[in-house]
Amino acid sequence: MRDIRTDMAVEIRENLPERQEGVQCEERETEAGLKLTWVKIQSQEGARAMGKPMGNYLTLETRQLEEVTPRQRAEFAREIGSELKKMMTEDGNTRPVLIIGLGNRDVTPDALGPKVCEQVFVSRHIKEHLPEAIDSRAGSVCAIAPGVLGVTGLETFEVVKGIVEEVHPGLVIAIDALAARKTSRIGTSVQIADTGIAPGAGIGNHRRALSRETLGVKVIGIGVPMVAYAGTIAGDILENALGASADAADMEQLLGAVYAAKGGELIVTPKNIDFLVDKTAELLAKALNTALHPTISEEEIRAFME
Amino acid sequence: MRDIRTDMAVEIRENLPERQEGVQCEERETEAGLKLTWVKIQSQEGARAMGKPMGNYLTLETRQLEEVTPRQRAEFAREIGSELKKMMTEDGNTRPVLIIGLGNRDVTPDALGPKVCEQVFVSRHIKEHLPEAIDSRAGSVCAIAPGVLGVTGLETFEVVKGIVEEVHPGLVIAIDALAARKTSRIGTSVQIADTGIAPGAGIGNHRRALSRETLGVKVIGIGVPMVAYAGTIAGDILENALGASADAADMEQLLGAVYAAKGGELIVTPKNIDFLVDKTAELLAKALNTALHPTISEEEIRAFME
């Protein structure tokens, strides 16, 4: 069976039989035309079938971010923030929220996480050292981009674990760029999962995932697809073309052309990926600000941040 | 007939009948294992068949740039510089060489031209204003990245034409990032053409090309493929798969999936494209320095530039 690579729970779900034991789906459309899909993995059997840990995966979809109006984008940010807030289920928790911007800031589509950290309203140091200088309604938020193993020589998990032990956050939110199977999802879908996140691995090494099991605190993962793998797309096209007659060995040979570049895996992105990453980081930062400082307006936050 | 998009003369050539009137090919391999291919378009008939103006198109190929050793890369730079020098055919010309870095510095794979400009040894102002401060063997070189129409509101041609009229260079060298049909050529092939270059258009609007006809001075174009179009690759795979049974309408439908992203055309690049663009800019800057200041060593140039 060929390698279909995606980090999106909705896409993995589409590949399973309609009635998969332990996996439940729900959909809703908002008045503003956003589509929300919940994939709920409710048993170990479901987790095995999905190749993902048990928990809830929400996908919010809009049209391509750059085509929507500023007003629609604001609506999208609000909706993401509102769903994120529901998932936070803070019960009077006053410990800080730690935001982790995963990915490599020097690789364009992978810079989403670090860019969100730069734009989110960070308040923990003010609340601790200058509480009178900040609105008491503001939450306590800190944010760091730990870099990637190939650049730092440190596993993301080691860095995050160390910080969690020092800072004792009440919640960790990890932001990452994802890979999708369908290119139409690039920059248009946001996945929020209450199961945490496995940096650098769609279906990977769960020991090093950022999750309640490994960090001892709730971890929400937020991801937006920024690329698709060329091999996966090519395979999909071939399968459609060859249908039942598709033969694994033939396909591998045909796909050879796509894997021919020696210099690192081939990815597919829109031409304007630099711009799209910036826009998406702005969107997520707004959504996070809405969820983490719910009674403060966007304009007030902007004034604080300047 | 489906749209095969490439800026490489060697790739267009591969698509034509073996004996194409007015198009001639030559190949040579160097001791260091570099492959050089000349495509010479020698008549209007050849130009029509190729969809490119008459002239000489040289392609130098190596293995993926990042895999080769620093020594091999230096050898590659020398070879490019040496072929470039032959093409310059300066006959005691003392007028400056004007380097044009085409492309958008804020779009990763398109930033090749602007990045070369930043690294090439620029000397014209020193030779004019402080001749005693510079080695008399240094050529007179100036370099500018004019930006792209969508950002400046100015056609590249307008900017370059204006500067040429003021500066009266003896030669223009334009650097651009290209699209290839085969992903294996990304970052591994360099095309040098003595016919100039058409910014933002493989086969485009020749009125606005940078060429002797439009600028009144010889124009050498240097390009390196940095992307392939997803549609072209997908089409190639499909054609291989479906063979003789391929039907245009079917193919279009199958390809629909690849074009589905609304936010700008889909491109295919290696994952490390940011790094690859930097490395390639460094390579071309070295090659240009070799060709334009032939008797000055690389170390001397580095000392000048600091």
Next chain:
Amino acid sequence: MRDIRTDMAVEIRENLPERQEGVQCEERETEAGLKLTWVKIQSQEGARAMGKPMGNYLTLETRQLEEVTPRQRAEFAREIGSELKKMMTEDGNTRPVLIIGLGNRDVTPDALGPKVCEQVFVSRHIKEHLPEAIDSRAGSVCAIAPGVLGVTGLETFEVVKGIVEEVHPGLVIAIDALAARKTSRIGTSVQIADTGIAPGAGIGNHRRALSRETLGVKVIGIGVPMVAYAGTIAGDILENALGASADAADMEQLLGAVYAAKGGELIVTPKNIDFLVDKTAELLAKALNTALHPTISEEEIRAFME
């Protein structure tokens, strides 16, 4: 007499006798608390005394940009735009406006001009090629950052002159970072002059200035001080301290300490200069948009630009 370096007409004026033949001053304060000062150089005698060409120099002052609220900053942008509009005196002119972003984008305080170009709403190409895609109220605007002599080997004047000859704008607006004598003016004062601008020279080589005389079209110069020279400030402090007893030779020796760094002239900036340059570029871009597309709202422009 020691070297007092400033690019601000108001500061040069302060150094002259109160009644200087050929130089007239006017002041006004707006309701929002902005201070406007006009220095009008009305004769050759005034020009000699000021060391600046005849014409009108308007300075708008606010408090330090980063301290004002977003609302006050918007008010400041509107006021700059409104004064700029008055100075444009377009009489049914439909030729495009060409914006020139002077300075070096890789030198933090000097990057103001290039950064303004990136943020201003550029429309000329749309109006020419896709007029139906743009509001007919939009002006025709193009913008380019020509780089600096030391990087391109091209004089700014050569590049701008060349483009003007090709594009035939009805007005040129040149943006530049300035040096002030008083550090309190850094990031808080905007100078608008209807005499053009001399790149890289407070009082410099007028042959190479950008002005109606050299370009054949009206040139408005907009500058914001981003640095002060350490030598000028130190001299001011010394003069205050030593008063009448100040002796030129002594002062020079005392100032030696400040000039001791061999690696380029010493400048004084606020610690947050990177941030201040970004904020100021945003301010000027808004002011330009207001002046050049007067009947289109800021939100509409933002929607166009995305």
Next chain:
Amino acid sequence: MRDIRTDMAVEIRENLPERQEGVQCEERETEAGLKLTWVKIQSQEGARAMGKPMGNYLTLETRQLEEVTPRQRAEFAREIGSELKKMMTEDGNTRPVLIIGLGNRDVTPDALGPKVCEQVFVSRHIKEHLPEAIDSRAGSVCAIAPGVLGVTGLETFEVVKGIVEEVHPGLVIAIDALAARKTSRIGTSVQIADTGIAPGAGIGNHRRALSRETLGVKVIGIGVPMVAYAGTIAGDILENALGASADAADMEQLLGAVYAAKGGELIVTPKNIDFLVDKTAELLAKALNTALHPTISEEEIRAFME
């Protein structure tokens, strides 16, 4: 007494009486003309007088970095590396070295530490996961830039402490941009201290310093002055001018002019500070590579890193 601000032990030493109990000085000049000065704080009395913890502070001085030839710069890197190696005193230690790049990557003169991290040869992950892919002579090195409190909401100490607890390095090396009293030291002096470093504070809050006391592992601090404070320089000039007649109140008033900018403290830097920071980061990265992978040549390291 007025505020003299410097992070350099040699400059603090110059301000003390020649025979200061508990502080010892030594000097040496190398054949290549580098000047090395050791300030050794040997008692609590010396520490109080110096306002710095007990330990050894070595300063290496060269001429302004950008003026020296590439050859001299290589010599300087070797000398720094050699002294650093002596200070490391590793006794068969095989635990990794953790490099901390202090400072804010978005503030030009403060970006030194983060830029060094980007250029140093990081090997820990290869030695652990792919030992056969790396020369066995290579040391185990990891490197991270933790950001600054105002951006992350996290104290540098918290982040570093957390990572140290996870990674258990045998040595921490912290890199920081410093402030000097004399502008001639900007970019020309390197201070290496075996006492660790106090981020964001010349003489500050020792509880949060990075040191053996706080981290439980040896900490070497490496700093290079990138700025001077305008207030300190101005005070020095005034003191020279007014001599014995200097009166504190007068001086404060005179200095007022320099502190007038409301938008953050005023600093003095060379005009080419962006370039100087890049060059200095390159220098320190080479010095670190020399010290941490002593038997591997620079060219071999470059080949590894590509």
